Amino acid sequence: MLTGAAALQFGALGAKVRYLRRDAEGSMMAIPANLFRAAILTGYFDVAQSFGLDTYRLTKGVGLHRLDLSDPDVLIPTAAVLELLERSALAAGAEDFGLRMAAKRSLAHLGPIGLVAREEPTLRDALKLFERHFRLHTETLILTIDERGDIGSVGVQLMLATKGSARQTIELIVGIVFRTLKALAGDRWSPEYVSFSHSSPKGRTTHNSFFKSRPYFDDAFNGIALRTDDLNAPITTADPVIARYVRHYLEDAMAQPAVLIDATVRQLVFALLPSGRCTSDLLARHLGIDRRTLSRRLATRGTTFSAIVNSVRLELVQRHIRTESRSLTETAQLLGFSSLATFSRWFLSHFGTNATAWRRMHGQIT
Secondary structure: OOOHHHHHHHHHHHOOOOOEEEOOOOOEEEOOOOEEEHHHHOOHHHHHHHOOOOHHHHHHHOOOOHHHHOOOOOEEEHHHHHHHHHHHHHHHOOOOHHHHHHOOOOHHHHOHHHHHHHOOOEHHHHHHHHHHHHHHOEOOEEEEEEEEOOEEEEEEEEOOOOOOOOHHHHHHHHHHHHHHHHHHHOOOOOOOEEEOOOOOOOOOHHHHHHHOOOOEOOOOOOEEEEEHHHHHOEOOOOOHHHHHHHHHHHHHHHOOOOOOHHHHHHHHHHHHHHHOOOOHHHHHHHHOOOHHHHHHHHHHOOOOHHHHHHHHHHHHHHHHHOOOOOOHHHHHHHOOOOOHHHHHHHHHHHHOOOHHHHHHHHOOOO
16 A cells, blocks of 8 residues: 555545635635646746745735645636736746746646656556646646657647737646656657747747757647657556556546536637647547537537637637737638638628738737
């Protein structure tokens, strides 16, 4: 059986996570459903204070109390996390703020998932575990694992559209994934490439040093590509006996009420739109049901597959179109349209003007 620190850490999984935060006076209050474990901000205070930032003012400014962040298992609003990191990066004049936080991470900071991953037989098994169980950290971000030929990829998709930038949070998560792969595959491992959908920072020194290569920017993909041979490599720390115990605890932690069907479909639409394969048939197969069953279940929630796709597109389009380095053709592809003409008609019908004019009126926000 498990003993010591591992037993204590996994024993804590039986406790209910607190879906609460504190107001400015320290009193507990309810928060919305889009949440992150406070562990996402591990290292925030060290990095912020290295730049001399007023962390009390910054956290209070996004509705967080420092007590919220003292327990890694307390859940805090995703929007507050995004805004805190963007404001802090701006105040510090540090476009690499998120990566500086990621540099302080280890498998232990991932909690139960990190411990289970370490006991998986191969890197592929560990990544599949992360793909299935990352919702222990948040429902608003998903990891997607894909393999095509000799190349595999780990993609990061944020399920929350924002008016401003999310680059610090995205770079933090991709940085954590990179550090996790290093920890599991060994220091000699290196990725095929790393890419981000946002624009390049003015200085790339930290990025090049962190990833041991030059990342791509203004790409359609946030994540890391690696060789499939690497996915087959055994994890040398794996112990099958321990794996059985820790997997049991993880499965208990995941035994929560099922996410409503419309929320699940929404997550999958976010992930599948850029592939150009976001159809109701494919999505139903992902859920293990047929298309008619999917339609029937969505109807009980007062919505349809088409309505959800349209809603996600409306959330994403303004984020994509504000990035002037991204062509409208690329934007159309990221939103799952078959052609620029189809996208243009859709945009005009919803915004009353064409995309070029809208971009000119609203300027560039990256």
